[in-house]
Amino acid sequence: MMQRYRSVFAPGLFAGQVAVVTGGGSGIGRCIAHELASLGAQVVLVGRNREKLERTAGEIRDDGGQAGFEVCDIRDEAAVRAAIASVVEAHGRIDALVNNAGGQYITPLAAISAKGWEAVIHTNLTGGFLVARECFVQAMQSGGGAIVNIVADMWGSMPGMGHSGAARAGMVSFTETAALEWAASGVRVNAVAPGYIASSGMDHYPPEAGDMLRAMRHTVPAGRFGNEAETSAAVVFLLSPGASFISGSVLRVDGARPQARMGWPMALPDAAAQQRAAVRPCDGFHRAATPRVFAEREDEPND
DSSP, X not given: OOOOOOOSSOTTTTTTOEEEEXXXXXXXXXXXXXXXXXXXXXXXXXXXXXXXXXXXXXXXXXXXXXEEEEEOOTTOHHHHHHXXXXXXXXXXXXXXXXEOOOOOOOBOGGGOOHHHHHHHHIIIIIHHHHHHHHHIIIIIHHHOEEEEEEOOOOTTOOTTBHHHHHHHHHHHHHHHHHHHHTGGGTEEEEEEEEOSEESGGGGGSXXXXXXXXXXXXXXXXXXXXXXXXXXXXXXXXXXXXXXXXXXXXXXXXXXXXXXXXXXXXXXXOOHHHHTSTTTOOOOOOTTOOOOHHHHTTTOOTTO
């Protein structure tokens, strides 16, 4: 029996719409693509790795959804322009963009080279700008639409990943500016800021970071890691008609982690509290997998 994404949103919510998801071949982007497709969208995945894109698009089609992909390095202006033109030519429209592609590595500021700094800035800021600009110019300027930029928990900045913190803060500013400049065309622009999310992205960090990653949940007032589906639900809401008067905003998905304060006695929820309806995790992604950083130690993200 074919399994489907168990979305909390109404079936057919995005029927007839075209949604572009960058970085849609893995991690949070893969989950977002699955949920949008399960709600009726024609999803177009954009990324550099053809194998990942083909695999995720195949999963979506196997689940009964519609998906295609464009192989593109979002840091390359000409490539981005061509990829978005290809989407518009194939589908005639772009209704939604999820600017999810990104990446960083753990290094203190003093050890970051100019090349390393620029690589992260170009991926997490410049690339997102280029994709959003082309979606606007080639499709949304005349047809309207909604954009969600994925940023990060950079409140209090990001020690150890200062290049990513700077890029994400820049993307928040870009989100606010685009929301103002593009509103006259019927385009809404918002951002989602995931906190500590148990996704495959955690497996890109070196093995020696494993103990730190596994311990991070103890700094979250909610007492656990978030999951990909919880991030996806925030994105889907901001793309939906339910957010029709929301633009220029950042929706945090972080279990109140930035509110943790030194010296304040933080009591973590016990198992019973975490099962209460108001805080029970949204776990609709039927193809979710535990990151290796947890599985190799036989530790679940919330144990």
